Amino acid sequence: DGGITQSPKYLFRKEGQNVTLSCEQNLNHDAMYWYRQDPGQGLRLIYYSQIVNDFQKGDIAEGYSVSREKKESFPLTVTSAQKNPTAFYLCASSRGVGIQETQYFGPGTRLLVL
Amino acid sequence: AQSVAQPEDQVNVAEGNPLTVKCTYSVSGNPYLFWYVQYPNRGLQFLLKYITGDNLVKGSYGFEAEFNKSQTSFHLKKPSALVSDSALYFCAVRPILTGGGNKLTFGTGTQLKVEL
Numbered sequence: 001d002g003g004i005t006q007s008p009k010y011l012f013r014k015e016g017q018n019v020t021l022s023c024e025q026n027l028n029h030d031a032m033y034w035y036r037q038d039p040g041q042g043l044r045l046i047y048y049s050q051i052v053n054d055f056q057k058g059d060i061a062e063g064y065s066v067s068r069e070k071k072e073s074f075p076l077t078v079t080s081a082q083k084n085p086t087a088f089y090l091c092a093s094s095r096g097v098g099i100q101e102t103q104y105f106g107p108g109t110r111l112l113v114l
Numbered sequence: 115a116q117s118v119a120q121p122e123d124q125v126n127v128a129e130g131n132p133l134t135v136k137c138t139y140s141v142s143g144n145p146y147l148f149w150y151v152q153y154p155n156r157g158l159q160f161l162l163k164y165i166t167g168d169n170l171v172k173g174s175y176g177f178e179a180e181f182n183k184s185q186t187s188f189h190l191k192k193p194s195a196l197v198s199d200s201a202l203y204f205c206a207v208r209p210i211l212t213g214g215g216n217k218l219t220f221g222t223g224t225q226l227k228v229e230l
Contacts, residue, residue: 040123042204042220043158046174058217061128090157101166103218105157 003027004106006091011111013078013085021076021109022063023091030096033103036060037088046089049074077110086113116141118207120221127195127228135190137205140226148206148218149179149189157217158204164188173194175199 002078007022017036023032031050035043045058049068063082068074074093078085117140127133139145146165150158160174169181179190188205202225206218 006157009126040222042118042222044220045217048217092158092210100163100214102148102160102162105150107157108155110155 004091004093004104005108006089009107010110012114013111014114016080018077018079019111021078021089021091021111023074023076025072025074025093025106027093027095027104028071029093029104030071031094031101032068033092033094034058034064034066034074034076035090035092037108039090043090046076066110075103084103085111087111107113115147115208116190116204116207116219118219118221120203120205120224122224123222124225124227127226129197129228130194131213131230133192133199133226133228135203135205135226137188137190137221138186139188139205140168140186141176141207141209144210145212146208147179147181148208149188150175150204150206151221152202152204154201165180177218195226197228197230200226200228216220 005024013019033048034046037043044060047066047099050054053112055068065077091106092103094103119138148163149161161177162171164171164181172178177192191225202223204223205221
């Protein structure tokens with residue numbers, strides 16, 4: 001987990017509310033990623049960013065939005081359009097965009113719906 | 115599209131015995147393969163990866179994995195299991211020849227339980 005921080009550890013969302021999950025890295029990595037983890041389903045890619053001010057949708061981007069204004073930061077917003085947001089959210093980063101690069105993960109944020 | 119199968123939801127092994135966590139993959143062309151471990155309510159920790167070269171890859175905490183191209187497998191192994199190895203293990207694959215950035219496809223995970 002070293003070098004990548006996620007906050008908060010637990011987050012509660014009310015119906016119709018947007019919430020933002022924070023991800024910060026001090027590894028000087030160019031690429032950052034957001035995954036969603038549900039029991040028995042492994043990890044699924046939500047969004048990824050290969051460089052500042054650029055990002056692409058992953059496999060399950062609907063109901064989520066991101067920004068990449070700074071190299072070290074990649075916040076994820078879970079919008080009210082995401083009807084089943086309860087999950088464990090993991091942020092990752094990699095040194096470059098080369099496909100051999102290893103992704104390193106943060107400690108995660110658990111999102112619960114009230 | 116690429117996919118990863120981890121056929122066992124749970125593997126039980128006695129401490130001191132060898133352990134194997136299975137992974138098979140499907141990709142177009144050659145793969146890059148990764149193993150990660152996750153402890154409860156924590157992020158994933160990188161264990162090892164296969165990029166090219168020697169089919170036997172050694173990683174952290176005494177783990178190793180063998181790439182078998184003919185069987186499209188990348189099983190994780192350790193000669194002597196420890197109780198502290200108990201965790202959730204994920205295999206992931208990335209095809210070499212594709213665009214779209216460094217996108218990994220993960221398996222559904224295998225829970226390893228090591229008992230005294």
